[in-house]
Amino acid sequence: xxxxxxxxxxxxxxxxxxxxxxxxxxxxxxxxxxxxxxxxxxxxxxxxxxxxxxxxxxxxxxxxxxxxxxxxxxxxxxxxxxxxxxxxxxxxxxxxxxxxxxxxxxxxxxxxxxxxxxxxxxxxxxxxxxxxxxxxxxxxxxxxxxxxxxxxxxxxxxxxxxxxxxxxxxxxxxxxxxxxxxxxxxx
Amino acid sequence: xxxxxxxxxxxxxxxxxxxxxxxxxxxxxxxxxxxxxxxxxxxxxxxxxxxxxxxxxxxxxxxxxxxxxxxxxxxxxxxxxxxxxxxxxxxxxxxxxxxxxxxxxxxxxxxxxxxxxxxxxxxxxxxxxxxxxxxxxxxxxxxxxxxxxxxxxxxxxxxxxxxxxxxxxxxxxxxxxxxxxxxxxxx
DNA sequence: GTCGCAATACACCGATCGGTGTACTTCGAC
DNA sequence: GTCGAAGTACACCGATCGGTGTATTGCGAC
Numbered sequence: 001x002x003x004x005x006x007x008x009x010x011x012x013x014x015x016x017x018x019x020x021x022x023x024x025x026x027x028x029x030x031x032x033x034x035x036x037x038x039x040x041x042x043x044x045x046x047x048x049x050x051x052x053x054x055x056x057x058x059x060x061x062x063x064x065x066x067x068x069x070x071x072x073x074x075x076x077x078x079x080x081x082x083x084x085x086x087x088x089x090x091x092x093x094x095x096x097x098x099x100x101x102x103x104x105x106x107x108x109x110x111x112x113x114x115x116x117x118x119x120x121x122x123x124x125x126x127x128x129x130x131x132x133x134x135x136x137x138x139x140x141x142x143x144x145x146x147x148x149x150x151x152x153x154x155x156x157x158x159x160x161x162x163x164x165x166x167x168x169x170x171x172x173x174x175x176x177x178x179x180x181x182x183x184x185x186x187x
Numbered sequence: 188x189x190x191x192x193x194x195x196x197x198x199x200x201x202x203x204x205x206x207x208x209x210x211x212x213x214x215x216x217x218x219x220x221x222x223x224x225x226x227x228x229x230x231x232x233x234x235x236x237x238x239x240x241x242x243x244x245x246x247x248x249x250x251x252x253x254x255x256x257x258x259x260x261x262x263x264x265x266x267x268x269x270x271x272x273x274x275x276x277x278x279x280x281x282x283x284x285x286x287x288x289x290x291x292x293x294x295x296x297x298x299x300x301x302x303x304x305x306x307x308x309x310x311x312x313x314x315x316x317x318x319x320x321x322x323x324x325x326x327x328x329x330x331x332x333x334x335x336x337x338x339x340x341x342x343x344x345x346x347x348x349x350x351x352x353x354x355x356x357x358x359x360x361x362x363x364x365x366x367x368x369x370x371x372x373x374x
Numbered sequence: 375g376t377c378g379c380a381a382t383a384c385a386c387c388g389a390t391c392g393g394t395g396t397a398c399t400t401c402g403a404c
Numbered sequence: 405g406t407c408g409a410a411g412t413a414c415a416c417c418g419a420t421c422g423g424t425g426t427a428t429t430g431c432g433a434c
Contacts, residue, residue, distance in 0.1 A: 028215035042382045109353045151360035155346030162345035166296045173338035180371045229412045
């Protein structure tokens with residue numbers, strides 16, 4: 001028990017339920033009643049912990065972000081190229097699952113539409129963090145244009161996510177494209 | 188007035204309103220009341236032309252598809268490489284608009300979640316058509332692996348769309364990546 | 375033991391959801 | 405002139421939406 005939070009409690013269960021339900025069925029499709037029921041938390045408690053549904057969405061994305069940060073990373077001692085490929089391997093693995101619904105951040109921003117929504121801001125920050133992580137690996141590999149390569153890898157990442165959502169599963173063409181870009185940039 | 192349709196009528200106005208509203212605010216966020224109001228069509232008429240809201244969604248995607256088919260295509264007499272780049276130029280132009288909300292097909296499939304939903308099927312078909320179009324251009328350019336290249340171009344297309352939605356605008360890295368892939372495949 | 379906080383149960387709010395029933399108007403074809 | 409199809413107006417349905425008010429309970433700290 002930390003100094004700020006005395007109990008593990010209801011808030012965490014709400015966030016966990018939000019991660020599951022919002023991802024599986026969509027943010028608009030899940031009402032607060034169902035969310036509370038699934039979390040086994042009273043509606044009143046929800047509004048003691050959060051300002052409203054929008055606030056729950058943000059908390060859910062932040063929890064997702066923390067969990068996803070080091071998704072398929074083999075570790076800092078591995079060569080940068082392997083670490084980059086590890087991320088795409090993890091995505092490919094996740095995309096095989098029937099329950100895969102794409103990147104939750106892109107999904108939230110897409111469904112919310114409003115770029116000024118707090119959750120859209122969180123989504124933007126997460127994507128920028130992913131690109132920055134790619135750029136660090138590119139610099140470690142002494143790439144001439146690390147930022148351009150990082151952006152392109154992010155495009156492929158989100159493109160592969162969209163592919164999985166719309167068509168199901170994954171394609172070997174993704175990994176090939178990653179290799180081509182890496183080679184072209186001299187990584 | 189054609190032989191099949193005697194009047195321009197209410198159905199077209201509903202589809203047009205659906206294209207605008209569903210794209211701008213999201214499918215779940217727009218109710219049938221608002222849809223009818225915006226189309227200046229009575230609610231009763233909607234249910235005389237469509238089986239339900241889901242049916243309107245499908246019709247809206249089909250209309251979008253027909254409009255988008257030859258989006259930025261300079262024409263069949265242009266070299267295949269230019270025609271491919273033309274599509275990405277059109278996307279880049281569209282992404283500059285403040286109202287850009289990504290590919291409507293990916294957006295619909297993302298928001299609907301259910302892959303069995305008729306609209307999800309329509310979305311899948313449209314994406315497959317785009318990939319097939321890329322593959323035709325690749326074959327015209329005598330590429331060794333036309334299907335792989337076509338898939339990769341589709342990944343970049345959807346990745347760039349997601350980029351615009353989450354971060355706003357477009358990036359020059361997209362066009363560079365298209366060039367790299369085209370070169371690597373010998374197009 | 376008792377105080378205070380976290381959490382609960384549950385009724386309730388106005389608004390909106392997708393969808394329907396019924397009666398009326400408009401208008402072109404014949 | 406009349407008939408049928410297309411469209412409109414509007415009330416209505418049960419369900420659900422996000423959110424609140426009120427009263428009660430379980431439980432650890434002191």
